[in-house]
Amino acid sequence: MQFETKCIHGGVHKDQQYNSVTTPIYASSTFSWYDLEKNTGYDYTRSGNPTRKALEENLTDLEGGKGCSATSSGMSAIHCAMSLFSPGDHIIVPVDVYGGTFRLFDRFLKEKGLQFSFVDMTDHSAIRAALTPQTKCLWIETPSNPLLKVVDLDAMVSIAREHGAITICDNTFLSPYLQRPLEFGVDIVVHSTTKYINGHSDVVGGCVISAKEEHAVKIAWLCNALGLACSPFDAWLVLRGVKTLGCRMEAQQASAGKIARFLSDHPRVRHVFYPGLETHPQHELARRQQKGFGAMLSFEVEGDRTLVEQVCTRTRLFDMAISVGGIESLISFPTTMSHASMSAEARVAAGISDRLIRVSVGLEHVDDLMADLNQALA
Ligand SMILES: Cc1ncc(COP(=O)(O)O)c(C=O)c1O
Numbered sequence: 001m002q003f004e005t006k007c008i009h010g011g012v013h014k015d016q017q018y019n020s021v022t023t024p025i026y027a028s029s030t031f032s033w034y035d036l037e038k039n040t041g042y043d044y045t046r047s048g049n050p051t052r053k054a055l056e057e058n059l060t061d062l063e064g065g066k067g068c069s070a071t072s073s074g075m076s077a078i079h080c081a082m083s084l085f086s087p088g089d090h091i092i093v094p095v096d097v098y099g100g101t102f103r104l105f106d107r108f109l110k111e112k113g114l115q116f117s118f119v120d121m122t123d124h125s126a127i128r129a130a131l132t133p134q135t136k137c138l139w140i141e142t143p144s145n146p147l148l149k150v151v152d153l154d155a156m157v158s159i160a161r162e163h164g165a166i167t168i169c170d171n172t173f174l175s176p177y178l179q180r181p182l183e184f185g186v187d188i189v190v191h192s193t194t195k196y197i198n199g200h201s202d203v204v205g206g207c208v209i210s211a212k213e214e215h216a217v218k219i220a221w222l223c224n225a226l227g228l229a230c231s232p233f234d235a236w237l238v239l240r241g242v243k244t245l246g247c248r249m250e251a252q253q254a255s256a257g258k259i260a261r262f263l264s265d266h267p268r269v270r271h272v273f274y275p276g277l278e279t280h281p282q283h284e285l286a287r288r289q290q291k292g293f294g295a296m297l298s299f300e301v302e303g304d305r306t307l308v309e310q311v312c313t314r315t316r317l318f319d320m321a322i323s324v325g326g327i328e329s330l331i332s333f334p335t336t337m338s339h340a341s342m343s344a345e346a347r348v349a350a351g352i353s354d355r356l357i358r359v360s361v362g363l364e365h366v367d368d369l370m371a372d373l374n375q376a377l378a
Helices: 003-009 050-063 074-082 099-109 124-130 153-162 213-226 232-242 245-264 283-289 305-314 344-350 366-377
Strands: 067-071 090-094 115-119 135-141 166-170 188-192 206-210 269-273 296-301 330-332 356-360
Touching: 003 050, 003 245, 050 067, 050 206, 050 232, 067 074, 067 213, 074 099, 074 166, 074 188, 074 206, 074 213, 090 099, 099 115, 115 124, 124 153, 135 153, 153 166, 206 213, 245 269, 245 296, 245 366, 296 305, 305 330, 305 356, 305 366
Parallel strands: 090 115, 090 135, 135 166, 166 188
Antiparallel strands: 067 206, 188 206, 269 296, 296 356, 330 356
16 A cells, blocks of 8 residues: 555554444543453553554554554653663764753663763764664664754664664654655654644654564553553544645645745855755755655854844744644744753754754745745845
8 A cells, every 4th residue: 555545544443333434532541351361452541542552553554663652752752762771771872863852861861871972973983983882772863853964774774783783763854754764674763743743733642663573562561661652532633643644744845845945045044954955965865765855944044143033033924833743834943942951062062053943844835934934034
């Protein structure tokens, strides 16, 4: 089946009683047993729920994995995946990783004994230099947030395999419609389903999808033991959102490409970060490993924080808000918003300046969006 068909039909089992076309919300915390040994396969919603199972089957299918655990947020998905590691284990992480991931790794998991090296993942010699005998994982985020650096999945997998480590990829920014890391040999994919997979800015969720049965079973065990699973209602919302993933991504990335070109030509814009631009340093790599360039971009203004503030507060269609991937366009200032949990030094090291603005392009008409940015920059 083609991707768009899987989005709509994956994981949907006709309900036995009324033949509903969509999966019902099984809002039951517990399920009764037939006898002392047997139940329907569900006993308690933290451990398993039919609505959540439908979403997990759908997402497993879309990423091409062996199993999925749907979680209460992207961060709980990341925490769940990181719970595979033990004190002393070393993980290599992009220097410009999402701010919440940085906080979890640098401020929490480090205290629990995990070790991290934050490196520029586009620099393969820097990755090799960071490897230690304790390195158990290469954490990948591509394209990165907010600078849209593209990391070479083939290269990451071969460096990790040579070293006996695994690879985990945060695929939130492209969704499985535009990039499927498991097809490159990546072991585990995580998503904030809050973003493109749900797409309607009305739920916070996440998922962990594993290429190997062995990892899928461990992740499901951790998800239950740590109590990270999403509610049946949230699972149902995400399952509804994912049905339109393909056509949303197509339309949103087409607009993002036009906006990136429009901003590149604007006199008050110093630089645009968008992998679809031929000038982007990893444009060819993005063309090879992605099905499209995505709907996220960032740009530096030709001016200081005053101009940044002017642009972010004057747009009328782009709401100034954290998050990405919804049908509504959003604009944000990474320094005080998505990346506020990074220290100023860490932001400088990652190349996130005080003149950087991040944009998530939604489904509004692209001419209206460009007119809105134009008046805000004027
Ligand atoms: C790339 C990326 N990964 C993970 C997350 C965390 O997801 P959530 O907010 O659903 O916990 C975010 C949130 O913005 C993100 O941008």
